[in-house]
Amino acid sequence: MxxxxxxxxxxxxxxxxxxxxWEEFSRVALIAGVGVIxxxxxxxxxxxxMNFVPGGA
Incomplete structure (x- = not known):
């Protein structure tokens, strides 16, 4: 190195x-928020x- x-x-x-x-930031924030949702x-x-599967969690 x-x-x-x-x-x-x-x-x-x-x-x-x-x-x-601000436009670029808000667009990136919107896309990231939609991804999280x-x-x-x-x-x-x-x-x-998984709650409907027998033996599930």
């Missing part, structure tokens, strides 16, 4: 990074389905 070379590449990435606009619904459906 070459520390000076690695630090240089990290600083280059940080210089290229920029703060997202879908995973929660899927988990709930699996839980409910």
């Amino acid at each position: 070459q520390v000076p070379k690695d630090l240089g590449s990290y600083t280059r990435v940080l210089k290229l990074a920029s703060t997202p606009s 879908l995973v929660g619904i899927l988990g709930f459906l699996i839980f409910v389905g």
